Amino acid sequence: MDENGEDLPGLNDYSAAIRELLEEKVPEVPWSEEVKGPALSNGIEGTIAADRVVFSSSDKTDEDGTITFMIYILTPDQVEIGLENLCMKVRRVLNGADFVDGHVESITFGVAQGQRGRNPGAAVLEYKVRVCM
Structure with missing residues (x-):
């Protein structure tokens, strides 16, 4: 609770807000919130997952912290989709x-495993959000 007795947002609130923003500004990607991580399907997919929370104060009531969200984008064809440009668009939006x-601290590109004969692509955006919890 804050000094006015109001509940502060939790991890799910931040995840839902990030998902809503990305659904509005990057509609070409179907977005989901997952704890288990992403899975490659037949189409492009985006996943928002809270990875960790680091607290930076020792106050028991209101702690400052940083939530690290991992934003996964997986596509069966990274060239056709333009994965690099899509990631830069998501970065600008966030x-x-x-x-x-919040700020996107890094983007890591890779190839999804086990997809012979395709040109799959994967990207992970590390998005750090400063919060008071």
Whole structure:
């Protein structure tokens, strides 16, 4: 609770808000919130997962912290989709969000495993959000 006795947002609130923003600004990707991580399907998929929370104060009531979200984008054909450009679009959207103090710290590109004869692609955006919990 904050100094006014109101509940502060939790991890699920932040995940839902990030999903809503991405669904609005990057509609070409179907977005989901998962704890278990992403899985490659026949189409492009985006997954939002809270990875960790680091607390930076020792106050028992209101702790400052940083939530690290991993934003996964998986596609069966990274060239056709334009995975690199799509990731830069997602980065701009997340960095421009005015409802959180967040920043995309890194993007890691890779190839999804076990997909012979296709040109699959994977990207993970590390999105850090400063919060008071």
